[in-house]
Amino acid sequence: MTKLVIIGAGPAGRFASMYGAEHGMDVTLIEKNHIAGKCLNQACMVVCALNEVARHIDDSQNMNDLGIIQSDVKIDYPKICEKIRETQKKIRKISEKETTSCGVEYVHGTAVVDAENMRVIVNDDDEYEYDKLLVCTGSSPFIPDIKGIENAFTYKDILKFKEVPEDLIIIGGGSTAAEYAHIFSSFGSNVNILCRSQFLKMLDDTEAEEYITSNLLKNTIVHENVEILEITPTSVITNTGEIKGKVFNATGVIPNSEILDGIVDININKAIEVDKHLKTSDENIYAAGDVIGGIQSTPVSRMEAITAVRNMLGEDVVPDYSMVPMTISLGYDVSYLLGYDVSNIGKQARTPGAPGPGSFWYTLSGKVGFTKEVVDNDKLISNILSISPSSNVAISYMVKATKDKQTVNDFENFIEIHPTSDVIEKLAEYFSRYE
Numbered sequence: 497m498t499k500l501v502i503i504g505a506g507p508a509g510r511f512a513s514m515y516g517a518e519h520g521m522d523v524t525l526i527e528k529n530h531i532a533g534k535c536l537n538q539a540c541m542v543v544c545a546l547n548e549v550a551r552h553i554d555d556s557q558n559m560n561d562l563g564i565i566q567s568d569v570k571i572d573y574p575k576i577c578e579k580i581r582e583t584q585k586k587i588r589k590i591s592e593k594e595t596t597s598c599g600v601e602y603v604h605g606t607a608v609v610d611a612e613n614m615r616v617i618v619n620d621d622d623e624y625e626y627d628k629l630l631v632c633t634g635s636s637p638f639i640p641d642i643k644g645i646e647n648a649f650t651y652k653d654i655l656k657f658k659e660v661p662e663d664l665i666i667i668g669g670g671s672t673a674a675e676y677a678h679i680f681s682s683f684g685s686n687v688n689i690l691c692r693s694q695f696l697k698m699l700d701d702t703e704a705e706e707y708i709t710s711n712l713l714k715n716t717i718v719h720e721n722v723e724i725l726e727i728t729p730t731s732v733i734t735n736t737g738e739i740k741g742k743v744f745n746a747t748g749v750i751p752n753s754e755i756l757d758g759i760v761d762i763n764i765n766k767a768i769e770v771d772k773h774l775k776t777s778d779e780n781i782y783a784a785g786d787v788i789g790g791i792q793s794t795p796v797s798r799m800e801a802i803t804a805v806r807n808m809l810g811e812d813v814v815p816d817y818s819m820v821p822m823t824i825s826l827g828y829d830v831s832y833l834l835g836y837d838v839s840n841i842g843k844q845a846r847t848p849g850a851p852g853p854g855s856f857w858y859t860l861s862g863k864v865g866f867t868k869e870v871v872d873n874d875k876l877i878s879n880i881l882s883i884s885p886s887s888n889v890a891i892s893y894m895v896k897a898t899k900d901k902q903t904v905n906d907f908e909n910f911i912e913i914h915p916t917s918d919v920i921e922k923l924a925e926y927f928s929r930y931e
């Protein structure tokens with residue numbers, strides 16, 4: 497029986513451990529902090545929880561403005577944090593049970609690799625020998641080289657706030673910056689976002705950037721092409737002046753690769769180098785998830801880790817990075833694709849959003865979002881950008897259909913639930929009628 501040791505029980509390590517155990521491997525999963533990693537304990541689930549409260553406030557204010565309800569919503573931030581922690585604790589128990597019930601041995605402790613003797617040492621004490629090792633140690637906040645950066649907090653500190661900051665400065669121009677700007681501006685903060693270059697440049701769409709800034713982020717000013725000179729405990733000094741507020745460093749993450757320092761090849765961005773089978777420069781060591789850099793998302797991390805285990809089991813498989821659906825969770829979801837085929841652009845269509853769940857009460861003010869779709873010369877969808885309430889769900893199923901080679905013509909007989917506000921399928925139907 498192959499002895500597989502996995503370090504890190506985030507989405508990558510945990511899913512790989514269950515897959516390995518279910519396919520006849522003897523699996524030990526080692527975690528130094530909490531099961532389910534950054535995703536449950538610091539990142540995705542924290543954003544999800546806070547965003548739901550923010551949306552509740554947005555909807556309540558909108559209905560007040562329309563005069564159809566009268567309410568005065570006040571939030572209790574420490575209570576929100578307490579309830580998030582309580583929920584995380586509950587999910588951790590479920591995750592641990594799910595993992596161990598597959599036959600995985602779950603060990604709590606900090607792992608160190610002794611590659612020469614093919615073993616992992618936990619808490620300087622216990623030893624676990626391996627035939628194959630999978631390193632899924634994830635990533636941590638990137639700390640840029642800026643004077644006074646120690647005065648800035650990161651996503652790891654969000655649940656420690658005692659109150660909602662009156663003025664918040666977010667450094668960074670990616671999803672995390674946008675998501676926390678939406679959350680805290682809905683909670684009442686005045687937000688300034690400072691970007692070194694362009695805000696949300698991964699969307700590659702100025703209309704989307706403008707729509708988000710004007711409609712989905714209130715009390716928020718976005719500053720692009722800003723140089724930060726210093727961060728003080730109460731402000732940021734930039735090349736254009738000083739801005740007051742509590743400072744949030746949202747400049748991205750850096751791989752936790754030090755565990756394999758001097759053992760395998762690590763690139764200049766600190767990512768562990770792997771081949772297409774997720775194998776490192778050591779024959780028996782594989783790596784997956786945030787620790788190898790690339791696209792940082794929970795589903796991609798899981799896919800990579802499971803692919804690594806399948807290769808250990810003798811298959812010859814590679815991760816599929818084409819058309820990866822991504823979402824920025826704001827008042828509406830902003831869904832887009834990474835890894836789409838830019839060479840085969842074909843025809844593009846755009847439509848405003850439709851009234852339906854999540855958007856009906858924003859129709860009078862014209863805030864219904866929009867969707868753009870590109871269909872290639874083979875009538876396959878090659879790109880989607882959608883700002884709509886349910887785009888995050890719709891986009892992944894559209895990608896699956898496209899990868900299964902369903903053309904827009906296959907959507908002629910698509911039956912949806914009505915009313916739905918999502919327009920991704922409707923655009924495909926439009927293409928099938930008018931292409």
Ligand SMILES: Cc1cc2nc3c(=O)[nH]c(=O)nc-3n(C[C@H](O)[C@H](O)[C@H](O)COP(=O)(O)OP(=O)(O)OC[C@H]3O[C@@H](n4cnc5c(N)ncnc54)[C@H](O)[C@@H]3O)c2cc1C
Pocket residue numbers: 503504505506507508509526527528529530531532533534535538539540541543605606607608632633634635651672749752755784785786787791792793794795797
């Ligand atoms: C603010 C924020 C929001 C995000 N939101 C989303 C989202 O909505 N959707 C999405 O898909 N992705 C989101 N992501 C990205 C997602 O969280 C990561 O891509 C994902 O968690 C990576 O999984 P992983 O298993 O590779 O690493 P991690 O989740 O980082 O887990 C690594 C684990 O390894 C453990 N570990 C490290 N070193 C050792 C050691 N020596 N011994 C033992 N254990 C060790 C760590 O304690 C950790 O638990 C977000 C990221 C951030 C920062």
